[in-house]
Amino acid sequence: MTLLSGSDLHVSLGGKEVLHGLTFEVAAGEFVGLIGPNGAGKSTLLRAILGLVPSQGRVAIGGGDSTTMSAMERARHLAYLPQEREIAWPVSVEMLVSLGRAPHRPAFAALTHEDKVIIEQAMRRMEVEAFRDRPATQLSGGEKARVLIARALAQDAPLLLADEPAAGLDPSHQIALMRTFSGLAGEGRAVIASMHDLGLAARWCTRLILIDKGMIVMDGPPRQVLTQEVLRGVYGVETYLGEAQGAFVVQPLDVVGGASAVPNDGASA
Structure with a gap:
Protein backbone atom coordinates (compact mmCIF):
# COMPACT_ATOMS: atom_id res chain seq x y z
CA MET A 1 0.00 0.00 0.00
CA THR A 2 1.42 3.36 -1.04
CA LEU A 3 1.30 5.90 1.80
CA LEU A 4 3.11 8.73 0.02
CA SER A 5 4.00 9.63 -3.53
CA GLY A 6 5.52 12.58 -5.28
CA SER A 7 5.43 13.23 -9.00
CA ASP A 8 7.67 15.71 -10.84
CA LEU A 9 8.09 17.77 -7.67
CA HIS A 10 9.78 21.15 -8.11
CA VAL A 11 10.53 23.72 -5.41
CA SER A 12 12.02 27.19 -5.81
CA LEU A 13 13.22 29.30 -2.88
CA GLY A 14 14.36 32.89 -3.23
CA GLY A 15 14.02 32.67 -6.99
CA LYS A 16 16.31 29.64 -7.21
CA GLU A 17 15.08 26.14 -8.02
CA VAL A 18 16.27 23.77 -5.29
CA LEU A 19 14.31 20.60 -6.12
CA HIS A 20 14.30 19.49 -9.75
CA GLY A 21 11.42 17.19 -10.65
CA LEU A 22 11.60 14.54 -7.90
CA THR A 23 9.41 11.46 -8.33
CA PHE A 24 9.11 8.77 -5.66
CA GLU A 25 6.76 6.47 -3.76
CA VAL A 26 6.87 5.22 -0.17
CA ALA A 27 4.95 2.10 0.82
CA ALA A 28 3.75 0.79 4.14
CA GLY A 29 6.47 -1.17 5.93
CA GLU A 30 9.38 0.95 4.68
CA PHE A 31 11.96 2.79 6.75
CA VAL A 32 13.41 5.23 4.23
CA GLY A 33 16.59 7.12 4.93
CA LEU A 34 16.80 10.44 3.10
CA ILE A 35 20.51 11.10 2.70
CA GLY A 36 22.76 13.56 0.89
CA PRO A 37 25.27 16.37 1.53
CA ASN A 38 24.39 19.60 3.30
CA GLY A 39 22.20 21.75 1.08
CA ALA A 40 21.16 18.83 -1.12
CA GLY A 41 17.45 19.51 -0.58
CA LYS A 42 16.48 16.91 2.05
CA SER A 43 14.74 19.28 4.47
CA THR A 44 13.13 21.16 1.60
CA LEU A 45 11.66 17.91 0.30
CA LEU A 46 10.14 17.09 3.69
CA ARG A 47 8.70 20.59 3.96
CA ALA A 48 7.28 20.39 0.44
CA ILE A 49 5.54 17.12 1.29
CA LEU A 50 3.97 18.88 4.27
CA GLY A 51 2.93 21.90 2.22
CA LEU A 52 5.17 24.20 4.25
CA VAL A 53 6.88 25.54 1.13
CA PRO A 54 5.24 26.16 -2.25
CA SER A 55 5.89 23.48 -4.84
CA GLN A 56 4.95 22.39 -8.33
CA GLY A 57 4.04 18.83 -9.17
CA ARG A 58 1.83 16.44 -7.21
CA VAL A 59 2.10 15.06 -3.68
CA ALA A 60 -0.36 12.32 -2.67
CA ILE A 61 -0.74 11.30 0.97
CA GLY A 62 -2.62 8.09 1.64
CA GLY A 63 -3.81 8.15 -1.96
CA GLY A 64 -5.35 11.63 -1.68
CA ASP A 65 -4.10 14.87 -3.22
CA SER A 66 -2.35 16.73 -0.40
CA THR A 67 -3.54 20.12 -1.69
CA THR A 68 -7.17 19.21 -0.97
CA MET A 69 -6.46 18.12 2.62
CA SER A 70 -7.06 20.30 5.64
CA ALA A 71 -4.19 20.66 8.12
CA MET A 72 -6.06 18.41 10.56
CA GLU A 73 -6.66 15.71 7.95
CA ARG A 74 -3.02 15.80 6.88
CA ALA A 75 -1.95 15.48 10.53
CA ARG A 76 -4.00 12.30 10.87
CA HIS A 77 -2.08 10.80 7.95
CA LEU A 78 1.43 11.92 8.83
CA ALA A 79 3.46 13.16 11.77
CA TYR A 80 6.42 15.51 11.40
CA LEU A 81 9.51 15.99 13.53
CA PRO A 82 11.36 19.14 12.41
CA GLN A 83 15.07 19.80 12.86
CA GLU A 84 14.41 22.58 15.34
CA ARG A 85 14.25 21.41 18.96
CA GLU A 86 13.09 24.65 20.57
CA ILE A 87 10.28 24.43 23.13
CA ALA A 88 8.69 27.80 23.83
CA TRP A 89 6.34 27.10 26.74
CA PRO A 90 7.23 25.57 30.14
CA VAL A 91 4.54 22.88 29.96
CA SER A 92 5.16 19.48 31.51
CA VAL A 93 6.71 16.72 29.43
CA GLU A 94 3.50 14.71 29.60
CA MET A 95 1.43 17.69 28.45
CA LEU A 96 3.79 18.30 25.53
CA VAL A 97 3.64 14.66 24.41
CA SER A 98 -0.16 14.71 24.74
CA LEU A 99 -0.33 17.45 22.09
CA GLY A 100 0.38 14.70 19.58
CA ARG A 101 -3.22 13.52 20.09
CA ALA A 102 -4.71 16.85 18.97
CA PRO A 103 -5.54 15.72 15.39
CA HIS A 104 -7.66 12.88 16.75
CA ARG A 105 -10.06 14.79 19.01
CA PRO A 106 -12.14 17.98 19.02
CA ALA A 107 -10.56 21.15 20.36
CA PHE A 108 -10.47 21.30 24.18
CA ALA A 109 -11.87 17.75 24.48
CA ALA A 110 -10.56 15.66 27.37
CA LEU A 111 -8.12 12.85 26.67
CA THR A 112 -9.76 9.47 26.24
CA HIS A 113 -8.45 6.24 27.75
CA GLU A 114 -7.06 5.32 24.32
CA ASP A 115 -5.27 8.67 24.10
CA LYS A 116 -3.67 8.12 27.50
CA VAL A 117 -2.50 4.62 26.56
CA ILE A 118 -0.90 5.89 23.32
CA ILE A 119 0.77 8.80 25.15
CA GLU A 120 2.19 6.44 27.76
CA GLN A 121 3.51 4.08 25.09
CA ALA A 122 5.18 6.96 23.26
CA MET A 123 6.88 8.21 26.43
CA ARG A 124 8.02 4.70 27.31
CA ARG A 125 9.44 4.14 23.84
CA MET A 126 11.55 7.28 24.13
CA GLU A 127 12.39 6.71 27.83
CA VAL A 128 11.00 10.04 29.01
CA GLU A 129 8.30 8.80 31.41
CA ALA A 130 10.61 9.29 34.43
CA PHE A 131 10.48 13.08 34.03
CA ARG A 132 6.88 13.41 32.85
CA ASP A 133 6.17 16.22 35.36
CA ARG A 134 9.23 18.35 34.62
CA PRO A 135 8.83 21.54 32.56
CA ALA A 136 9.97 20.68 29.05
CA THR A 137 11.97 23.93 28.86
CA GLN A 138 14.26 22.68 31.65
CA LEU A 139 15.42 19.58 29.81
CA SER A 140 18.80 19.03 28.19
CA GLY A 141 19.06 19.15 24.41
CA GLY A 142 19.01 15.39 24.09
CA GLU A 143 16.05 15.08 26.46
CA LYS A 144 14.11 17.70 24.49
CA ALA A 145 14.78 15.77 21.30
CA ARG A 146 13.41 12.56 22.84
CA VAL A 147 10.31 14.34 24.17
CA LEU A 148 9.55 15.87 20.76
CA ILE A 149 9.99 12.47 19.12
CA ALA A 150 7.58 11.04 21.70
CA ARG A 151 5.07 13.74 20.74
CA ALA A 152 5.36 12.71 17.09
CA LEU A 153 4.92 9.04 18.05
CA ALA A 154 1.81 9.93 20.07
CA GLN A 155 0.27 11.27 16.87
CA ASP A 156 0.03 7.60 15.85
CA ALA A 157 -0.01 8.43 12.14
CA PRO A 158 0.61 5.85 9.39
CA LEU A 159 3.52 7.95 8.10
CA LEU A 160 6.27 9.69 10.08
CA LEU A 161 8.58 12.31 8.58
CA ALA A 162 11.63 13.15 10.68
CA ASP A 163 14.32 15.73 9.89
CA GLU A 164 17.63 14.74 11.51
CA PRO A 165 15.89 12.90 14.38
CA ALA A 166 19.12 11.43 15.82
CA ALA A 167 20.84 14.83 16.16
CA GLY A 168 21.71 15.55 19.78
CA LEU A 169 21.15 11.99 20.97
CA ASP A 170 23.87 9.85 22.54
CA PRO A 171 24.72 6.52 20.81
CA SER A 172 22.43 4.47 23.05
CA HIS A 173 19.42 6.65 22.35
CA GLY A 188 2.95 -1.62 8.67
CA ARG A 189 3.61 2.10 8.93
CA ALA A 190 6.31 4.04 7.07
CA VAL A 191 9.12 6.30 8.26
CA ILE A 192 11.10 8.80 6.19
CA ALA A 193 14.06 10.21 8.09
CA SER A 194 16.58 12.75 6.87
CA MET A 195 19.95 11.48 8.11
CA HIS A 196 23.61 12.46 8.00
CA ASP A 197 24.91 9.41 9.88
CA LEU A 198 25.56 6.94 7.07
CA GLY A 199 26.35 4.19 9.57
CA LEU A 200 22.88 4.39 11.14
CA ALA A 201 21.28 4.67 7.71
CA ALA A 202 23.11 1.60 6.43
CA ARG A 203 22.31 -0.47 9.52
CA TRP A 204 18.64 0.34 10.03
CA CYS A 205 16.96 1.68 6.89
CA THR A 206 15.26 -0.67 4.47
CA ARG A 207 15.80 1.80 1.65
CA LEU A 208 17.81 4.94 0.97
CA ILE A 209 17.00 7.90 -1.26
CA LEU A 210 20.19 9.81 -2.02
CA ILE A 211 19.67 13.44 -3.02
CA ASP A 212 22.35 15.73 -4.41
CA LYS A 213 21.87 19.20 -5.87
CA GLY A 214 18.11 18.84 -5.65
CA MET A 215 17.90 15.61 -7.63
CA ILE A 216 17.54 11.94 -6.72
CA VAL A 217 20.90 10.33 -7.48
CA MET A 218 20.18 6.84 -6.17
CA ASP A 219 17.15 5.06 -4.71
CA GLY A 220 17.35 1.53 -3.38
CA PRO A 221 18.59 -0.80 -0.61
CA PRO A 222 21.54 0.52 1.44
CA ARG A 223 24.05 -1.91 -0.07
CA GLN A 224 23.09 -0.77 -3.55
CA VAL A 225 23.21 2.95 -2.76
CA LEU A 226 26.24 3.17 -0.45
CA THR A 227 29.07 2.10 -2.72
CA GLN A 228 32.61 3.42 -2.78
CA GLU A 229 32.04 5.05 -6.16
CA VAL A 230 28.83 6.81 -5.08
CA LEU A 231 30.26 8.00 -1.76
CA ARG A 232 33.34 9.42 -3.47
CA GLY A 233 31.29 11.13 -6.16
CA VAL A 234 28.54 12.61 -3.97
CA TYR A 235 30.19 13.13 -0.58
CA GLY A 236 33.85 13.28 -1.64
CA VAL A 237 34.90 10.77 1.04
CA GLU A 238 36.79 7.52 1.28
CA THR A 239 34.75 4.99 3.26
CA TYR A 240 35.14 1.63 4.93
CA LEU A 241 32.38 -0.79 3.88
CA GLY A 242 32.09 -4.07 5.70
CA GLU A 243 30.05 -6.43 7.84
CA ALA A 244 29.57 -6.78 11.58
CA GLN A 245 27.12 -9.07 13.34
CA GLY A 246 25.40 -9.73 10.05
CA ALA A 247 24.79 -6.05 9.36
CA PHE A 248 26.15 -3.65 6.75
CA VAL A 249 28.77 -1.28 8.19
CA VAL A 250 29.61 2.09 6.64
CA GLN A 251 32.27 4.33 8.18
CA PRO A 252 33.61 7.44 6.40
CA LEU A 253 37.39 7.68 6.89
CA ASP A 254 38.70 10.74 5.10
CA VAL A 255 38.05 13.16 2.27
CA VAL A 256 39.05 11.94 -1.17
CA GLY A 257 42.78 12.37 -1.60
CA GLY A 258 43.34 12.90 2.14
CA ALA A 259 46.65 11.74 3.58
CA SER A 260 45.04 9.26 5.97
CA ALA A 261 42.63 7.68 3.48
CA VAL A 262 43.01 3.90 3.44
CA PRO A 263 41.81 1.29 0.96
CA ASN A 264 38.69 -0.80 1.50
CA ASP A 265 40.75 -3.69 2.89
CA GLY A 266 38.89 -6.18 0.77
CA ALA A 267 35.43 -5.56 2.18
CA SER A 268 32.65 -5.90 -0.35
CA ALA A 269 30.87 -2.74 -1.52
Whole structure:
Protein backbone atom coordinates (compact mmCIF):
# COMPACT_ATOMS: atom_id res chain seq x y z
CA MET A 1 0.00 0.00 0.00
CA THR A 2 1.42 3.36 -1.04
CA LEU A 3 1.30 5.90 1.80
CA LEU A 4 3.11 8.73 0.02
CA SER A 5 4.00 9.63 -3.53
CA GLY A 6 5.52 12.58 -5.28
CA SER A 7 5.43 13.23 -9.00
CA ASP A 8 7.67 15.71 -10.84
CA LEU A 9 8.09 17.77 -7.67
CA HIS A 10 9.78 21.15 -8.11
CA VAL A 11 10.53 23.72 -5.41
CA SER A 12 12.02 27.19 -5.81
CA LEU A 13 13.22 29.30 -2.88
CA GLY A 14 14.36 32.89 -3.23
CA GLY A 15 14.02 32.67 -6.99
CA LYS A 16 16.31 29.64 -7.21
CA GLU A 17 15.08 26.14 -8.02
CA VAL A 18 16.27 23.77 -5.29
CA LEU A 19 14.31 20.60 -6.12
CA HIS A 20 14.30 19.49 -9.75
CA GLY A 21 11.42 17.19 -10.65
CA LEU A 22 11.60 14.54 -7.90
CA THR A 23 9.41 11.46 -8.33
CA PHE A 24 9.11 8.77 -5.66
CA GLU A 25 6.76 6.47 -3.76
CA VAL A 26 6.87 5.22 -0.17
CA ALA A 27 4.95 2.10 0.82
CA ALA A 28 3.75 0.79 4.14
CA GLY A 29 6.47 -1.17 5.93
CA GLU A 30 9.38 0.95 4.68
CA PHE A 31 11.96 2.79 6.75
CA VAL A 32 13.41 5.23 4.23
CA GLY A 33 16.59 7.12 4.93
CA LEU A 34 16.80 10.44 3.10
CA ILE A 35 20.51 11.10 2.70
CA GLY A 36 22.76 13.56 0.89
CA PRO A 37 25.27 16.37 1.53
CA ASN A 38 24.39 19.60 3.30
CA GLY A 39 22.20 21.75 1.08
CA ALA A 40 21.16 18.83 -1.12
CA GLY A 41 17.45 19.51 -0.58
CA LYS A 42 16.48 16.91 2.05
CA SER A 43 14.74 19.28 4.47
CA THR A 44 13.13 21.16 1.60
CA LEU A 45 11.66 17.91 0.30
CA LEU A 46 10.14 17.09 3.69
CA ARG A 47 8.70 20.59 3.96
CA ALA A 48 7.28 20.39 0.44
CA ILE A 49 5.54 17.12 1.29
CA LEU A 50 3.97 18.88 4.27
CA GLY A 51 2.93 21.90 2.22
CA LEU A 52 5.17 24.20 4.25
CA VAL A 53 6.88 25.54 1.13
CA PRO A 54 5.24 26.16 -2.25
CA SER A 55 5.89 23.48 -4.84
CA GLN A 56 4.95 22.39 -8.33
CA GLY A 57 4.04 18.83 -9.17
CA ARG A 58 1.83 16.44 -7.21
CA VAL A 59 2.10 15.06 -3.68
CA ALA A 60 -0.36 12.32 -2.67
CA ILE A 61 -0.74 11.30 0.97
CA GLY A 62 -2.62 8.09 1.64
CA GLY A 63 -3.81 8.15 -1.96
CA GLY A 64 -5.35 11.63 -1.68
CA ASP A 65 -4.10 14.87 -3.22
CA SER A 66 -2.35 16.73 -0.40
CA THR A 67 -3.54 20.12 -1.69
CA THR A 68 -7.17 19.21 -0.97
CA MET A 69 -6.46 18.12 2.62
CA SER A 70 -7.06 20.30 5.64
CA ALA A 71 -4.19 20.66 8.12
CA MET A 72 -6.06 18.41 10.56
CA GLU A 73 -6.66 15.71 7.95
CA ARG A 74 -3.02 15.80 6.88
CA ALA A 75 -1.95 15.48 10.53
CA ARG A 76 -4.00 12.30 10.87
CA HIS A 77 -2.08 10.80 7.95
CA LEU A 78 1.43 11.92 8.83
CA ALA A 79 3.46 13.16 11.77
CA TYR A 80 6.42 15.51 11.40
CA LEU A 81 9.51 15.99 13.53
CA PRO A 82 11.36 19.14 12.41
CA GLN A 83 15.07 19.80 12.86
CA GLU A 84 14.41 22.58 15.34
CA ARG A 85 14.25 21.41 18.96
CA GLU A 86 13.09 24.65 20.57
CA ILE A 87 10.28 24.43 23.13
CA ALA A 88 8.69 27.80 23.83
CA TRP A 89 6.34 27.10 26.74
CA PRO A 90 7.23 25.57 30.14
CA VAL A 91 4.54 22.88 29.96
CA SER A 92 5.16 19.48 31.51
CA VAL A 93 6.71 16.72 29.43
CA GLU A 94 3.50 14.71 29.60
CA MET A 95 1.43 17.69 28.45
CA LEU A 96 3.79 18.30 25.53
CA VAL A 97 3.64 14.66 24.41
CA SER A 98 -0.16 14.71 24.74
CA LEU A 99 -0.33 17.45 22.09
CA GLY A 100 0.38 14.70 19.58
CA ARG A 101 -3.22 13.52 20.09
CA ALA A 102 -4.71 16.85 18.97
CA PRO A 103 -5.54 15.72 15.39
CA HIS A 104 -7.66 12.88 16.75
CA ARG A 105 -10.06 14.79 19.01
CA PRO A 106 -12.14 17.98 19.02
CA ALA A 107 -10.56 21.15 20.36
CA PHE A 108 -10.47 21.30 24.18
CA ALA A 109 -11.87 17.75 24.48
CA ALA A 110 -10.56 15.66 27.37
CA LEU A 111 -8.12 12.85 26.67
CA THR A 112 -9.76 9.47 26.24
CA HIS A 113 -8.45 6.24 27.75
CA GLU A 114 -7.06 5.32 24.32
CA ASP A 115 -5.27 8.67 24.10
CA LYS A 116 -3.67 8.12 27.50
CA VAL A 117 -2.50 4.62 26.56
CA ILE A 118 -0.90 5.89 23.32
CA ILE A 119 0.77 8.80 25.15
CA GLU A 120 2.19 6.44 27.76
CA GLN A 121 3.51 4.08 25.09
CA ALA A 122 5.18 6.96 23.26
CA MET A 123 6.88 8.21 26.43
CA ARG A 124 8.02 4.70 27.31
CA ARG A 125 9.44 4.14 23.84
CA MET A 126 11.55 7.28 24.13
CA GLU A 127 12.39 6.71 27.83
CA VAL A 128 11.00 10.04 29.01
CA GLU A 129 8.30 8.80 31.41
CA ALA A 130 10.61 9.29 34.43
CA PHE A 131 10.48 13.08 34.03
CA ARG A 132 6.88 13.41 32.85
CA ASP A 133 6.17 16.22 35.36
CA ARG A 134 9.23 18.35 34.62
CA PRO A 135 8.83 21.54 32.56
CA ALA A 136 9.97 20.68 29.05
CA THR A 137 11.97 23.93 28.86
CA GLN A 138 14.26 22.68 31.65
CA LEU A 139 15.42 19.58 29.81
CA SER A 140 18.80 19.03 28.19
CA GLY A 141 19.06 19.15 24.41
CA GLY A 142 19.01 15.39 24.09
CA GLU A 143 16.05 15.08 26.46
CA LYS A 144 14.11 17.70 24.49
CA ALA A 145 14.78 15.77 21.30
CA ARG A 146 13.41 12.56 22.84
CA VAL A 147 10.31 14.34 24.17
CA LEU A 148 9.55 15.87 20.76
CA ILE A 149 9.99 12.47 19.12
CA ALA A 150 7.58 11.04 21.70
CA ARG A 151 5.07 13.74 20.74
CA ALA A 152 5.36 12.71 17.09
CA LEU A 153 4.92 9.04 18.05
CA ALA A 154 1.81 9.93 20.07
CA GLN A 155 0.27 11.27 16.87
CA ASP A 156 0.03 7.60 15.85
CA ALA A 157 -0.01 8.43 12.14
CA PRO A 158 0.61 5.85 9.39
CA LEU A 159 3.52 7.95 8.10
CA LEU A 160 6.27 9.69 10.08
CA LEU A 161 8.58 12.31 8.58
CA ALA A 162 11.63 13.15 10.68
CA ASP A 163 14.32 15.73 9.89
CA GLU A 164 17.63 14.74 11.51
CA PRO A 165 15.89 12.90 14.38
CA ALA A 166 19.12 11.43 15.82
CA ALA A 167 20.84 14.83 16.16
CA GLY A 168 21.71 15.55 19.78
CA LEU A 169 21.15 11.99 20.97
CA ASP A 170 23.87 9.85 22.54
CA PRO A 171 24.72 6.52 20.81
CA SER A 172 22.43 4.47 23.05
CA HIS A 173 19.42 6.65 22.35
CA GLN A 174 20.29 6.89 18.65
CA ILE A 175 20.15 3.12 18.40
CA ALA A 176 16.96 2.99 20.47
CA LEU A 177 15.40 5.53 18.10
CA MET A 178 16.41 3.49 15.05
CA ARG A 179 14.90 0.40 16.67
CA THR A 180 11.68 2.35 17.26
CA PHE A 181 11.50 3.52 13.66
CA SER A 182 12.26 0.02 12.43
CA GLY A 183 9.51 -1.27 14.70
CA LEU A 184 7.01 1.23 13.29
CA ALA A 185 7.83 0.02 9.78
CA GLY A 186 7.41 -3.56 10.99
CA GLU A 187 3.93 -2.66 12.20
CA GLY A 188 2.95 -1.62 8.67
CA ARG A 189 3.61 2.10 8.93
CA ALA A 190 6.31 4.04 7.07
CA VAL A 191 9.12 6.30 8.26
CA ILE A 192 11.10 8.80 6.19
CA ALA A 193 14.06 10.21 8.09
CA SER A 194 16.58 12.75 6.87
CA MET A 195 19.95 11.48 8.11
CA HIS A 196 23.61 12.46 8.00
CA ASP A 197 24.91 9.41 9.88
CA LEU A 198 25.56 6.94 7.07
CA GLY A 199 26.35 4.19 9.57
CA LEU A 200 22.88 4.39 11.14
CA ALA A 201 21.28 4.67 7.71
CA ALA A 202 23.11 1.60 6.43
CA ARG A 203 22.31 -0.47 9.52
CA TRP A 204 18.64 0.34 10.03
CA CYS A 205 16.96 1.68 6.89
CA THR A 206 15.26 -0.67 4.47
CA ARG A 207 15.80 1.80 1.65
CA LEU A 208 17.81 4.94 0.97
CA ILE A 209 17.00 7.90 -1.26
CA LEU A 210 20.19 9.81 -2.02
CA ILE A 211 19.67 13.44 -3.02
CA ASP A 212 22.35 15.73 -4.41
CA LYS A 213 21.87 19.20 -5.87
CA GLY A 214 18.11 18.84 -5.65
CA MET A 215 17.90 15.61 -7.63
CA ILE A 216 17.54 11.94 -6.72
CA VAL A 217 20.90 10.33 -7.48
CA MET A 218 20.18 6.84 -6.17
CA ASP A 219 17.15 5.06 -4.71
CA GLY A 220 17.35 1.53 -3.38
CA PRO A 221 18.59 -0.80 -0.61
CA PRO A 222 21.54 0.52 1.44
CA ARG A 223 24.05 -1.91 -0.07
CA GLN A 224 23.09 -0.77 -3.55
CA VAL A 225 23.21 2.95 -2.76
CA LEU A 226 26.24 3.17 -0.45
CA THR A 227 29.07 2.10 -2.72
CA GLN A 228 32.61 3.42 -2.78
CA GLU A 229 32.04 5.05 -6.16
CA VAL A 230 28.83 6.81 -5.08
CA LEU A 231 30.26 8.00 -1.76
CA ARG A 232 33.34 9.42 -3.47
CA GLY A 233 31.29 11.13 -6.16
CA VAL A 234 28.54 12.61 -3.97
CA TYR A 235 30.19 13.13 -0.58
CA GLY A 236 33.85 13.28 -1.64
CA VAL A 237 34.90 10.77 1.04
CA GLU A 238 36.79 7.52 1.28
CA THR A 239 34.75 4.99 3.26
CA TYR A 240 35.14 1.63 4.93
CA LEU A 241 32.38 -0.79 3.88
CA GLY A 242 32.09 -4.07 5.70
CA GLU A 243 30.05 -6.43 7.84
CA ALA A 244 29.57 -6.78 11.58
CA GLN A 245 27.12 -9.07 13.34
CA GLY A 246 25.40 -9.73 10.05
CA ALA A 247 24.79 -6.05 9.36
CA PHE A 248 26.15 -3.65 6.75
CA VAL A 249 28.77 -1.28 8.19
CA VAL A 250 29.61 2.09 6.64
CA GLN A 251 32.27 4.33 8.18
CA PRO A 252 33.61 7.44 6.40
CA LEU A 253 37.39 7.68 6.89
CA ASP A 254 38.70 10.74 5.10
CA VAL A 255 38.05 13.16 2.27
CA VAL A 256 39.05 11.94 -1.17
CA GLY A 257 42.78 12.37 -1.60
CA GLY A 258 43.34 12.90 2.14
CA ALA A 259 46.65 11.74 3.58
CA SER A 260 45.04 9.26 5.97
CA ALA A 261 42.63 7.68 3.48
CA VAL A 262 43.01 3.90 3.44
CA PRO A 263 41.81 1.29 0.96
CA ASN A 264 38.69 -0.80 1.50
CA ASP A 265 40.75 -3.69 2.89
CA GLY A 266 38.89 -6.18 0.77
CA ALA A 267 35.43 -5.56 2.18
CA SER A 268 32.65 -5.90 -0.35
CA ALA A 269 30.87 -2.74 -1.52
